[in-house]
Amino acid sequence: MSDLKDAGHLLRLAAVFVVAVLIFLVIRAALVPKGFGKLGHYRSEALAEIAAKPINYAGHQACETCHSDIVDVKSKGKHAGVNCESCHGPLAKHAEDPASVQPAKLEAISLCPRCHTANAAKPKSFPQVIPEDHSGGVPCDTCHKPHTPVIEAAEAKP
Amino acid sequence: MSMTRRHFLILTAAAAAAWDSILAGTPESAPNYNASEHWYGMLMQIEKCIGCGSCVRACQLENNVPDGYFRTWVERYHVADWTVESPTVDSPDGGKNGFVELKETGGKNFFVPKLCNHCADSPCTQVCPVGATFDSPDGVVLIDPKYCLGCRYCIQACPYGCRFLNPSSETAEKCSLCYHRITKGLTTACCENCPTGARQLVDFKNPKDPIHEFLKTHSVQVLKPYMATKAKVYYYGLDGSVR
Numbered sequence: 001m002s003d004l005k006d007a008g009h010l011l012r013l014a015a016v017f018v019v020a021v022l023i024f025l026v027i028r029a030a031l032v033p034k035g036f037g038k039l040g041h042y043r044s045e046a047l048a049e050i051a052a053k054p055i056n057y058a059g060h061q062a063c064e065t066c067h068s069d070i071v072d073v074k075s076k077g078k079h080a081g082v083n084c085e086s087c088h089g090p091l092a093k094h095a096e097d098p099a100s101v102q103p104a105k106l107e108a109i110s111l112c113p114r115c116h117t118a119n120a121a122k123p124k125s126f127p128q129v130i131p132e133d134h135s136g137g138v139p140c141d142t143c144h145k146p147h148t149p150v151i152e153a154a155e156a157k158p
Numbered sequence: 159m160s161m162t163r164r165h166f167l168i169l170t171a172a173a174a175a176a177w178d179s180i181l182a183g184t185p186e187s188a189p190n191y192n193a194s195e196h197w198y199g200m201l202m203q204i205e206k207c208i209g210c211g212s213c214v215r216a217c218q219l220e221n222n223v224p225d226g227y228f229r230t231w232v233e234r235y236h237v238a239d240w241t242v243e244s245p246t247v248d249s250p251d252g253g254k255n256g257f258v259e260l261k262e263t264g265g266k267n268f269f270v271p272k273l274c275n276h277c278a279d280s281p282c283t284q285v286c287p288v289g290a291t292f293d294s295p296d297g298v299v300l301i302d303p304k305y306c307l308g309c310r311y312c313i314q315a316c317p318y319g320c321r322f323l324n325p326s327s328e329t330a331e332k333c334s335l336c337y338h339r340i341t342k343g344l345t346t347a348c349c350e351n352c353p354t355g356a357r358q359l360v361d362f363k364n365p366k367d368p369i370h371e372f373l374k375t376h377s378v379q380v381l382k383p384y385m386a387t388k389a390k391v392y393y394y395g396l397d398g399s400v401r
Contacts, residue, residue, distance in 0.1 A: 119257055
C-alpha cells in the first residue's frame with residue numbers, strides 16, 4: 001500500500017480516463033452501423049441490399065422456358081445471337097405473370113433501323129441499309145421475318 | 159487489494175476490447191451466393207459494336223438511371239488519317255438513340271462502349287471519406303446509397319468519368335455491374351441486350367468462362383493503363399486514339 005500512498009491524484013485521473021473511454025465506445029457503438037468493418041471499410045449489409053433490387057430484364061433463359069418454338073426458329077437465322085428483350089424490351093413482369101402482363105406489339109419500321117441504319121462507324125461486315133432507299137417506308141417485316149431475317153427462296157413470291 | 163497503474167491500464171484495454179465485440183453483435187447468415195467464388199469484369203469487342211445504344215437503354219430501364227445521366231454510354235470516334243492523337247469524339251445522349259451519320263466519314267470511324275471499369279485498385283474507393291464506395295469481395299465497385307454523403311469526391315477521382323451525382327437522391331451513382339442480376343446468375347442488362355455480343359460479362363474465377371480461351375489468342379487492353387487502376391473492363395481491338 002505504501003506504493004499508492006501519494007497516488008490519489010493518479011487514480012482520479014485514471015477514473016476520468018475510464019469514463020471518457022466508455023463514453024467514446026458508447027457513442028461509437030451508436031453511430032457505426034452493425035456490419036461496418038466486417039468485410040472491409042464499408043457497411044457489409046449494403047451488399048445484400050444492392051443485390052436485393054428487383055430486376056426488369058428477365059433474361060433470355062426465362063423467355064426460352066416457355067417460347068421454345070421461337071427459339072427453334074431463331075436459332076436457324078442470323079438473329080440467333082440476339083436476345084429476346086433486346087427487341088421486345090424489359091419483360092421480367094411478363095415472365096413472372098405471363099397472363100396479365102403482355103408484351104407490347106413491336107413496330108418493325110422503327111425497331112429494325114436502330115441497328116441496321118448505315119453508318120460509317122459500324123463494322124463493314126454488319127448488314128446495314130439506308131432505310132428510305134431500301135424499302136421506301138414499307139415496313140421491314142413485309143419481306144423479312146424478324147426471327148429469321150433472311151428473305152425466303154424466290155418461289156414464295158409470284 | 160492493491161492495483162498498480164500497469165494492471166489498471168491492462169484491465170481497461172481488455173475491457174474496451176471485450177465491450178467492442180459485445181456491441182458488434184452476431185454476423186448475419188450468408189446467402190446461397192458465395193462472393194469469394196467470383197471475380198467479375200467485362201470484355202468489349204470494338205469490332206462488334208454497332209453503336210445501336212441497346213446497352214444504354216437497357217441500363218437506364220434496369221437501373222432507373224435519370225435522363226441525361228449514364229451508367230454506361232457509347233462514344234463514336236472519328237480519326238482522320240492526320241490526327242491520330244486528336245480524334246473527334248461524340249456521344250449524343252450517351253448514344254442512347256444511335257448515331258446520325260457524320261458529314262465527314264473519311265478516316266477511321268468506330269464505336270467505344272464505356273462503363274465503370276470496376277478497377278481492382280479503384281481511385282474512387284480510396285478517396286471516399288466514409289466508406290460508402292467499396293470493392294465487393296467479387297470484384298465489383300459498389301456504392302452504398304444509405305451511407306453516401308454526396309460529397310462528390312469520388313466523381314472527381316474517377317479517371318474514366320464514370321460517376322455522377324443522382325439529382326434526386328443527391329448520392330453518387332455509377333454502374334453496379336448489375337450486382338442485383340449477377341448475384342442471381344443472370345448477366346448484366348447491357349450484356350443481355352447487346353445484339354452483337356460486343357460486350358460480355360466475365361467471371362475470371364470461373365474456369366469455364368470463355369474469357370480464358372479468348373485471352374490466350376487475343377490481345378486486349380484496358381483504358382488508361384498508366385493510371386495503374388487495374389481496370390477489369392478489357393477491350394479487344396481498341397484503337398490507340400481512345401482516351
